[in-house]
Amino acid sequence: MSHPKTITVDEAVVNCCSPIGVGALSELEAGDMAQIFGALSDPARLRMLSLIASEDEVCSCALEEPLGKSQPTISHHTRILAEAGLITGEKRGRWMWWRVVPERLKVVARILSE
Amino acid sequence: MSHPKTITVDEAVVNCCSPIGVGALSELEAGDMAQIFGALSDPARLRMLSLIASEDEVCSCALEEPLGKSQPTISHHTRILAEAGLITGEKRGRWMWWRVVPERLKVVARILSE
DNA sequence: TCATACTATTGACAACAGTCAATGTATTCA
DNA sequence: TGAATACATTGACTGTTGTCAATAGTATGA
Numbered sequence: 001m002s003h004p005k006t007i008t009v010d011e012a013v014v015n016c017c018s019p020i021g022v023g024a025l026s027e028l029e030a031g032d033m034a035q036i037f038g039a040l041s042d043p044a045r046l047r048m049l050s051l052i053a054s055e056d057e058v059c060s061c062a063l064e065e066p067l068g069k070s071q072p073t074i075s076h077h078t079r080i081l082a083e084a085g086l087i088t089g090e091k092r093g094r095w096m097w098w099r100v101v102p103e104r105l106k107v108v109a110r111i112l113s114e
Numbered sequence: 115m116s117h118p119k120t121i122t123v124d125e126a127v128v129n130c131c132s133p134i135g136v137g138a139l140s141e142l143e144a145g146d147m148a149q150i151f152g153a154l155s156d157p158a159r160l161r162m163l164s165l166i167a168s169e170d171e172v173c174s175c176a177l178e179e180p181l182g183k184s185q186p187t188i189s190h191h192t193r194i195l196a197e198a199g200l201i202t203g204e205k206r207g208r209w210m211w212w213r214v215v216p217e218r219l220k221v222v223a224r225i226l227s228e
Numbered sequence: 229t230c231a232t233a234c235t236a237t238t239g240a241c242a243a244c245a246g247t248c249a250a251t252g253t254a255t256t257c258a
Numbered sequence: 259t260g261a262a263t264a265c266a267t268t269g270a271c272t273g274t275t276g277t278c279a280a281t282a283g284t285a286t287g288a
Contacts, residue, residue: 076266
């Protein structure tokens with residue numbers, strides 16, 4: 001989960017989500033948060049995320065076998081994690097390389113730890 | 115989200131869930147985590163949780179109106195949050211009183227912040 | 229005991245999500 | 259240019275989920 005390269009993180013990725021224990025959530029904010037947690041609510045995606053987080057960078061092609069899912073399914077899941085801002089991908093040559101966005105994980109952790 | 119009363123928390127609630135960035139998750143662990151995140155993946159439940167977390171204790175009857183959902187739907191959602199270990203309920207008289215389980219929220223936060 | 233009030237359960241339905249085979253797109257290399 | 263490779267998209271199918279009306283359960287108070 002270390003991060004040698006400096007990558008720019010979209011502001012919206014970090015400027016998000018007030019903690020849960022301080023006043024009622026707006027419907028809008030609740031919807032945004034629900035999208036993030038929804039991305040984390042599938043076992044395959046959680047294992048995928050943990051695989052990516054354990055390396056510095058992981059190729060899509062390296063996920064198929066350990067997860068035991070078809071290529072389209074892998075593609076589907078990476079997309080959902082990416083749309084939630086939890087991972088980010090870069091295409092280099094034929095390969096798609098994924099890495100986690102630690103800032104985003106911290107945002108989510110902060111939601112819950114007050 | 116403060117907690118005047120001492121409540122005993124089931125061990126399994128706290129002894130759970132290794133961080134995401136350290137080695138691949140087992141299928142079993144991924145399933146457990148997915149259940150928790152699944153409970154957090156609905157806007158109504160997130161607003162519900164934030165309402166409960168903002169008070170010390172909240173009656174089921176006090177959730178219907180702010181969430182704009184029917185009584186059976188409220189009951190459905192409290193059950194899912196409770197099964198995920200995120201809230202705990204106590205029946206007193208005719209009323210069901212809910213409070214958050216801060217230890218559980220911290221567990222989830224720890225999954226992501228390592 | 230009867231009526232009232234709060235919650236849980238059941239059943240039904242529409243919307244959504246996970247999965248894969250088939251196909252399309254883009255990149256590399258001969 | 260053509261073949262091979264990695265990934266994305268589409269379409270179809272199945273299973274799950276959010277929702278509520280209707281009903282059942284349980285506690286209170288007259």
